[in-house]
Amino acid sequence: MKMEEMSLSGLDNSKLEAIAQEIYADLVEDSCLGFCFEVHRAVKCGYFFLDDTDPDSMKDFEIVDQPGLDIFGQVFNQWKSKECVCPNCSRSIAASRFAPHLEKCLGMGRNSSRIANRRIANSNNMNKSESDQEDNDDINDNDWSYGSEKKAKKRKSDKLWYLPFQNPNSPRRSKSLKHKNGELSNSDPFKYNNSTGISYETLGPEELRSLLTTQCGVISEHTKKMCTRSLRCPQHTDEQRRTVRIYFLGPSAVFPEVESSLDNDSFDMTDSQALISRLQWDGSSDLSPSDSGSSKTSENQGWGLGTNSSESRKTKKKKSHLSLVGTASGLGSNKKKKPKPPAPPTPSIYDDIN
């Protein structure tokens, strides 16, 4: 060992260089040999020529590099949404809506299965060509309106209380409506109607009633279906809604409290306090303001449905009486008004008044 080191240090540069070259040649040879083994193995195992392709197929599967196309040369269309066919009701649903739809259609909960069955029944009864097509277009609408129906029933939300009192033309109203619909206001009324129809022939009286308390329900001339939008559906006027309700439920059903209102009228009150106390009494008896937010609103809603915009404005006034703002003469103007307005539980009503 010692001798090696001695001799190594004693070597001149040319010899050192020669040794370096030798080592290098060795290394390259090693690499070549390794490569040869690799290739030989590949040949014998049959995978050496795997990456070989003929020019034709190379051309066929060339990567496309052009603006507007993906690498396969297909036009990428971001507006084209995939559709899935629901295994239950066999409608085709946009992929992004499929999961929510399934949840409803397969019946996670009471309402949904009933709705799904109704849908199936409808599609069987109705002339399919029309309804199917349009359903595809406007699934959002349906989902939304059924959802609102469910919500209204389940929670009796306070909102419903002041719906009829709002001026239908107020920007606030239209804004909130848009928001709820989750879509731009439609430009095509026919489509609007068609897409959200329910055929009323298949509904029982009970269903009709519940539908009418939560939905617009106006029957479309074109599809003969009922509009499933909200009570404030901008497609139809309050007048139309009232007509439909009278047609199905009769006038008394629409305005169940007309009688009692008339009583009010005949009740001669010069004393506003007396009226107020009476109103309060009425309110607590069947439209209890304190109840308004909680339960037993279906009746009230039915009442709310019947009101048209002018009436609702007046009822607002009445409300203001309840809150001791009004006068006896103001009350007189309310006399024709059918139902008594439920006490306004929400501040928004006051906003409207102001």
Place this chain on the structure above:
Amino acid sequence: MAFKSVTSKKKKEVHILRAAINQKLIETGERERLKELLRAKLIECGWKDQLKAHCKEVIKEKGLEHVTVDDLVAEITPKGRALVPDSVKKELLQRIRTFLAQHASL
């Protein structure tokens, strides 16, 4: 005669020296490192692809069934040696020289 014996003696000396250095290369692991470096560089510069293309020609010539390792080595090694780029060769030689210098000074 005497001259010849001198050269043969010298050759023997160099041979021994060479073996010693090789030993050292392996012991220190430097040889492995150099090999790895060379492999990476060769792949990087496309040497492997060139050689592969050459291989394909050779194999097609001989027929897939009749290729032997010996044939390949005989055909490929000269070409492989020639195809190593100068930059790679220089870098490798530089590292070898550094290694020799370090161990000569010990």
